[in-house]
Amino acid sequence: MQNFLNLCKSTIGEENVLLDAQQQAPYLQDWRQREVGKALAILRPASTEQVAKLVQLCIDYAVPIVPQGGNTGLVFGSIPDHSGKAVVISLQRLNKIRQIDVANNTITVDAGCLLQNIQAEAEQVDMLFPLSLASEGSCSIGGNLSTNAGGTAVLRYGNARELCLGLEVVTANAEIWNGLRGLRKDNTGYDLRDLFIGAEGTLGIITGVVLKLFPKPRSYGTAFISLTSIGHAVKLLTLAKQHCHANLTGFELINSVSLELVHQHFPQYQRIFQHTSQFYVLLELSSYESEEKAYQQLEQLITAAFEAEFITDAVIANSIAQAKNCWALRESISSAQAKEGKNIKHDISLPISVVADFVDDAGQCLEQAFPGCRMVTFGHLGDGNLHFNVSPPIGDVHEFFLTHQAQINRIVHDKTHQYGGSISAEHGIGTLKKEELTRYKSSVELQLMHTIKRAMDPHNIMNPGKIL
Amino acid sequence: MQNFLNLCKSTIGEENVLLDAQQQAPYLQDWRQREVGKALAILRPASTEQVAKLVQLCIDYAVPIVPQGGNTGLVFGSIPDHSGKAVVISLQRLNKIRQIDVANNTITVDAGCLLQNIQAEAEQVDMLFPLSLASEGSCSIGGNLSTNAGGTAVLRYGNARELCLGLEVVTANAEIWNGLRGLRKDNTGYDLRDLFIGAEGTLGIITGVVLKLFPKPRSYGTAFISLTSIGHAVKLLTLAKQHCHANLTGFELINSVSLELVHQHFPQYQRIFQHTSQFYVLLELSSYESEEKAYQQLEQLITAAFEAEFITDAVIANSIAQAKNCWALRESISSAQAKEGKNIKHDISLPISVVADFVDDAGQCLEQAFPGCRMVTFGHLGDGNLHFNVSPPIGDVHEFFLTHQAQINRIVHDKTHQYGGSISAEHGIGTLKKEELTRYKSSVELQLMHTIKRAMDPHNIMNPGKIL
The missing domain is CATH 3.30.43.10 (Uridine Diphospho-n-acetylenolpyruvylglucosamine Reductase, domain 2)
Structure with missing residues (x-):
């Protein structure tokens, strides 16, 4: 050695x-x-x-x-x-912006570039790179692509996968594949790009990427909305798509427990409503026209939702500060839950049409098995992606509760699978969910994955033990 | 046997x-x-x-x-x-619509379903399945996915690949892989879906698919625009994206030769302009609000384009009949060229920023080698996809001209490659472009493709001889 x-x-x-x-x-x-x-x-x-x-x-x-x-x-x-x-x-030292091509709406960068730096480069030419995550100041684009990262703008712009046009990869045979194409259409053989994306470094090392850029929205409209059920939130989502289409850029679900935890642990953020409600939706529109236009479109949507009795109350942010407060409430849920103590996290996705049934059903199963447990349910409902987390009953000894982690995972993941969902919507598999993967993937699919891994990494040196 | x-x-x-x-x-x-x-x-x-x-x-x-x-x-x-x-x-007899899930914006169908039938099913629930091709009355969705079909709406909705959420595939080992997921996010292992998509049946047989649906636009705005250069067309594209964003659903380039061929062979279609111009753009906006809105947005864009001196003339369609006439002119180019006689076709894509330089450069090379040859240049400029076809000089003996096909392909494809483009934007490789593929793909990429083919089709029975 x-x-x-x-x-x-x-x-x-x-x-x-x-x-x-x-x-x-x-x-x-x-x-x-x-x-x-x-x-x-x-x-x-x-x-x-x-x-x-x-x-x-x-x-x-x-x-x-x-x-x-x-x-x-x-x-x-x-x-x-x-x-x-x-x-x-x-890959930290591979951190150069290689090229920005405004007319082609693309940027080519080293894989080690911080996500935030790429966003800033785009901003400088008055464009948008829409991938946005809590860790954007620390994560790199190569990691974003290797895990097919999600975030808050997937509803409109897609996952990391959909934002990437080309890759440069060092293969498991130590060769350099130059697939750095800035093309919207290219049907010349197998889709190697999407095979490396989401492979968590098990098939090769992404070293360079070509990303899509978009025109920058001129303004945003943000609303915080209260509702009595997830079923209504799903109906609101359908209505919002019909009214706002591609302008709908954010649709985040927050349940009552989540919001109260934030208010308890982050008293600096303002309450939106005096009353409490079972569920809330944080809804964001982007407008390429004017602020008035975004506000007006949001108002029309909310009026229609009231008339259809999908929602019980709504506040449209009147200032950037108010909009930021709304997002801070959403983005502080994980931290608030951590401050409350240890908890059991799930990162699941479901067909949007079954989300409401799933939440009821899985919630009941958990309540039955662990009376008083608190469902901290929130996430990117617009993509069917829930962070369906479980906190212990108030006053329970956290360590004791955590010994039941496997059982709680089992209940949630079994239900997710039963409803046609995924046990890892945006976080990937790594080693943490490797066991779970073998439970829920068909043997045909696992076998196909093993076949690809063996063929593309014959020495088994690329991140061995991850995913498979 | x-x-x-x-x-x-x-x-x-x-x-x-x-x-x-x-x-x-x-x-x-x-x-x-x-x-x-x-x-x-x-x-x-x-x-x-x-x-x-x-x-x-x-x-x-x-x-x-x-x-x-x-x-x-x-x-x-x-x-x-x-x-x-x-x-x-x-797959013709696998032609059932399996399920339509309106709240999830998905439809699940057999692979043998005709594209047109899927469009019609979506229409029945007031939604849009946006894939649209000349052969939509005959082609099936399994074929569309196996070739990652493009068409006229890629600019807004993406290729067939981007419209598919899940697949069911019979593998080359005769197993059934059920990947019929209706999920927007799913990071549980390798992206098998996108490997089968675009593989032209060489890795397995797609038997079922889950597709995305979209809200149906309420109205369309269509304009026919004349310009003096492709450079201006590219500038108009940038302007149109900035003004119209996701409402921009069509941006088709037509050169003078193409349009004149249509008028010559299809006199039933009305001329838009009395003058001729070097290039034309057929531009389409979709609106989810009203017809007035689409018209107004189109008018604003055209005014701005005039002011910037990107365009020389423009007509906005005043009726559905006029809009249809515009599209008929665009869609009759291939037929008009066929009526004119044999010709040499190319299906290329380029970074949009180099399209103008490429067309000048490649055009000059061809003119030099074959004086008087006619460039029938048209296509989906919004995606950087050109059908860069070559017709013989007027009066030339077609058969003689066709003996130079290999030389003309070489000039066009070499230039395409030099400008960072693809020699098959939306048609695939099959056997027709197999030789060309080996010329332009790096050995690393070809080797990776062979590795995947060998691993996934160990008996080499799936469409052998195609692509590789």
């Missing part, structure tokens, strides 16, 4: 082969600080060619590779296991 | 194993009647299970399979070769 490390050093410079425990630490711990892995070394190449050379060395010395971007993943996909045999190849 | 055919007959019924030459004919000839293949038999299963059983028989007896939908492909991907060893598995 000393030989291997020396060759790494001569490839990328001694200072970019991190061996010291303190230097290694941030690369080994997962984002939520639940898990710490071990690594032979952290390697920090500065170019695609260097990545390819390192992969070749790893093949030669049979060293497993964990590709890593901003290390903000939630399923332990970007940290090594406890064996200490793997190297982490960090 | 008699044994094999007997087993096929007992699986799907004797009447669905076509052996008679006359009965076989429509399945063996390509859509443009340039090529006729031979088959051992045409097999017409009626269910996914029957397809799987037939694939198993083909494995057992080493019989190659050519999957076929509406047989409207343009690159010989859906007809067998001349050996007579293959069977065609036609």
Whole structure:
């Protein structure tokens, strides 16, 4: 291994082969600080060619590779296991904006670019790169694509997958595939791009990407709405699509428990309503015309929703500050839940038409098994994506409650599967949901995935043990 | 082989194993009647299970399979070769609408459903399935997905790939993969869906699909615009995106030669302008509000384009009849060119920012090599997709001209490649562009494709000889 490390050093410079425990630490711990892995070394190449050379060395010395971007993943996909045999190849130094092509509405960047920097580059030419996540200041686009990240604008612009036109990848055979195409149409063979996207670094290392840009909306309209049931929220969604179409850019569900936790732990944010309600929807429109236009369209929608008796109350934000307050309430739910204590998270998606039935059904099962447990239900309802989290009954001993995690996962995931849903809507599989995957995927599908993995990574060095 | 055919007959019924030459004919000839293949038999299963059983028989007896939908492909991907060893598995009898889920905005159908029938089903629930092609009355959705079809609405709604949420596939191992998910987000492993989409039946047979539906626009605004250069057309496109955003649903380029050919061969369609111009754009907006709104938005755009001196003249359609006339002019170009005589077709795409330079450059090269040749340039400029066709000089002997096809293909495809474009934007590869593919794809990419093909079709029975 000393030989291997020396060759790494001569490839990328001694200072970019991190061996010291303190230097290694941030690369080994997962984002939520639940898990710490071990690594032979952290390697920090500065170019695609260097990545390819390192992969070749790893093949030669049979060293497993964990590709890593901003290390903000939630399923332990970007940290090594406890064996200490793997190297982490960090893409942090591949962080250049390569080209921006305004007429083609594309930007080409290194995979290690921070999402926030890409958003800012687009902004500078008065355009929008719509991918937006809580971790956008830390996550990198290569990681976003490797996990097919979601976020708050999927309803209008799609997942990370839909925002990518081309890729550059170092394959598991240490070759560089240049698929950096800025084309809207290209039917010349198999869709390799979408195979690498969402593969969590198990098939190759994404080193460069071509992304779509969009004209920047001129203004936003934001409303906070109260409702008595999820069924009504789904009806409101249908109505909003009919009224606002592509202008509808946000549709977030928040249940009563979630909002009260936020108010309890973040008293700095203003209450929207004096009364409480079973459910709330945070709805956002984008307008390419004027602020008045967005406001007017929102008003018409809300009037129609009142008339149809889908909603019980609504406030349209009158200022940017008010709109920000609405989003802060939504975005503080996870933190509020963490402050309340440990809890059990799920990241599921469902056909929108069955969301209401699912929430009732799964909620009842959980209440039966764990009387008094609190359903912290929120998420991107516009995409059928719920963060269907469970907090313990008030006053319960959290540690005790957590011993039932497996049983609660089982109830929620079994129900999700029964309703035709997915047990990982936007977070991926990593190692955290690997066991679950084998329970819910058909053997035909698992077999196809294994076949692809074996064929494309014959040395089994690309993030082994993740997903499959 | 008699044994094999007997087993096929007992699986799907004797009447669905076509052996008679006359009965076989429509399945063996390509859509443009340039090529006729031979088959051992045409097999017409009626269910996914029957397809799987037939694939198993083909494995057992080493019989190659050519999957076929509406047989409207343009690159010989859906007809067998001349050996007579293959069977065609036609999906025509798998033609049921399985389910329509209005709240989820999805429709689930058999792969053999005609595109037009799916459009009509969506219409019945006041929704839109936006895929739209010249052959929509004959092509099937399975074929559309296997070739990742494009068409006229890609600018707004994406290719066939982007319109599909889930698939059911009979694999090359005769297993049924049920991936019929109606989910907007699902990050549970490799993206098998997009691997089968665009694979032209070489990795498996698509038997069922879940498609996205959209709210139906209330009205359309259509304009026919004259311009002096493609550079101006690209500037108009940028302006139109900024003004109209998601309302911009059509942006078709037509050059002077193309339009004059239409007027010559289809005198029943009205001339829009008395003058001629180097280029024209057919521009379409969709509005979810009112006809007035669409008209008003179109008028504002055209005023701005005049002021910027991007365009020289414009007519906004005042009636549905006028709008239809505009589209008829666009859609008759291929037929007009056929009536004029044989010609050489290209289906290319480019980054939109280089389209103007490419057209100048490639045009000059062709003029130099073949003085007087006529450039019939038209296509979906909004997607960077041009049908960059070449007709012989007036009075030239067509047959002589056609002997230069390879040289002309070479000039156009070399230039396309040089400008970062694709030699097959929406038609696929089949056997027609197989040779070309090896010229322009990197060995790394070809090798990856071969690796996937070998892994997923170990018996090499799925449409062998197509693409690779």
